[in-house]
Amino acid sequence: MLLDIKMPVLGETTDEAEILAWFKRVGDKIERGEALLEVQTDKITVEVPALESGIVNKIIAQVGETIAIGDIIAKLQTNKAKASPKPKVEKRKKTIKTPKTKTQIAKNKTTRLRAAPAARRLAREHDIALASLKGSGPLGRISKADVVLALKNKSTKQKNIHKLTAIEKLTAKRTQSSFQEAPHFYIKQQIEMTAISNYLQTLAKPERPSINDVLVLAVAKTLKKHPRLNASFKNGDLAIHDDINIGVITATEAGLVSSVVKNADRLYILEIKNKIIEVRNKLKNKTAKPEDIEGASFTISNLGMFGVDEFSAIILPPNVAILALGRLKEEVLVRNGNMRIAKTISCTVSADHRALDGVMVAVFLHSLEEQLQNPESWLI
């Protein structure tokens, strides 16, 4: 009898799936349990086995089509007479409801992938999964031409793929693990910068430090008083660092890196300014050494120069906190019933709640604000 093959139920929340490959063609024989096609849902890639033995009579849904669960995708000619449909239906339902994952199927698979050596080589060189291809050769063997065709399709489909650089890949890995492992919380404070800003205006231009340089020094000095933020969370304990090494997130062609200012709390402002410029140039000329970009005990990310008001950053392990800076802007401040125009900057600390709590971060920010109100004592 002619049996309808339907898109099987592939999970409780899945209502459609894309056909990746047919392993059989019209006229091919298939045994019960043998892989008939491969489909992809929004979550997984699954091989769908034949539920009956027979001959593929018709393929209705083509590779690349997205089909609703339960829709007919092919027809199978079986030897069985049309009798006793009831138990068959039950059996089908049962099997359909437990789709096997790819690894499970690989274990019990009786049919192996057939591919010519030249096809395998080409697929290997271009990162093409042979299992996703449909073989045009005898017994479904994947030929070189099949891979060439897939390559053509791939290149048209994935024209805008940007290959991550090594640094971008590392950033991806580090931020992902940080965001998954470290319970982030965020505390934001608007800090007045009027005094700093006015003071900087009095300095001659080439030597004039930037707001960013000043904040590096101010943060370093503040961390000295709040060492728990200058620490690493390791094996369930907090390793508090003696040295205060401030990492400043720097954008390069190859991705984001930290320019590290070692012992920033003990440096003069111009030393900090020069160090940051030096590392930036080294990064540009690709002569930066590991010590220039590694070993930060606390990190600052500044998007102020892009006009960003405020944002929050992801902690870079093994640090326990990161400070995100917005732009310097003018605001109306109301203090003691008076209002005035002031320059402020938004400071957002992302902190790891395994190592720190809200009070600690709030106190740190308060301390930083105090530091920034009296530049004369430390900035000159």
Added chain:
Amino acid sequence: MNITEYYGQTITYREALRLALDEAMEQDERIIILGEEVGRYGGAYAVSQGLYEKYGAGRVLDTPISEAAIIGTAIGAAMTGLRPVAELMYVDFAGIAMDQIANQAAKIRYMFGGQIGVPMVLRTQGGPGRSAGAQHSQSLEAWFMHTAGLFVAMPATVSDAYQLLKEALQFDDPVIFIEHKGLYTSKGIFEPGTALPFGKAAIAREGSELTIITYSGALRHCLAAAEELDKLAIDVEVIDLRTLNPLDVDTFVESVSKTGHALIVTEDSLTAGVSAEISARAQEGAFDFLEEPIMRLSGEDIPIPVAPELELAATPKKADIIKAVRKILRR
């Protein structure tokens, strides 16, 4: 004689061989010919015709009908300073002389620590195509190819016949020189050329889609098939191996790597034959480039029948080659 007189002329395969012998005998008086009917009769296939008259009974020796004695005599002569050309009337008769060939000629240099060799050329002929029957039509090159210590040459063209024989006559070690009984009357332009080293295959026809690897008498069938296939827009490369030892693996591996498809055509029987060796080497060298399994088209594993129709059916011919190529390419 003046070999340059023949340059550019159309001559037969048999004449090319005779020219090589004649010229070499003129240049090197250590060269002698011995075999059954090679003297007064001029050779069973008339290769040595005229040489007895020219060089006399001292250098062209008619022997008794004893293959073991012919080869044994030639080995002894070679070891003591001559350069004998021994003729085995049919390669099928090698069995009688096989101990002399495989255990003596092939091994003497090794057994004597390299001090002495056997500069002997064993000329013989094989192959089907003349209704010569099961005991006179075999292609036994695999026996010699399988025996360490023997060089094996199997020329397919007029020019190669001359060049390879001239080259063989320079060797200080034994060469099994197997001619093809179906080629003696084949003609070709005798091209002046430099000496042809052993182990250098010829690309007899350039192509891009499939490589046919062949040698000796099967070459003409392959080239004819390639012409037909060309009309079907199937572009086939044909490689003539020329010598089986040394075997020019590099040339056919490179070709198969280029085309991704290979068909090996030989007239010897399929099982454990020359085609099996070539197939294995091609697979090892070109594996990553293969688009289809390497196929072989060889003689049936049967005694070659005497009836012309059956003989034809027992060995590869043009139509079989075309069919095999189309099957591989599925076109």
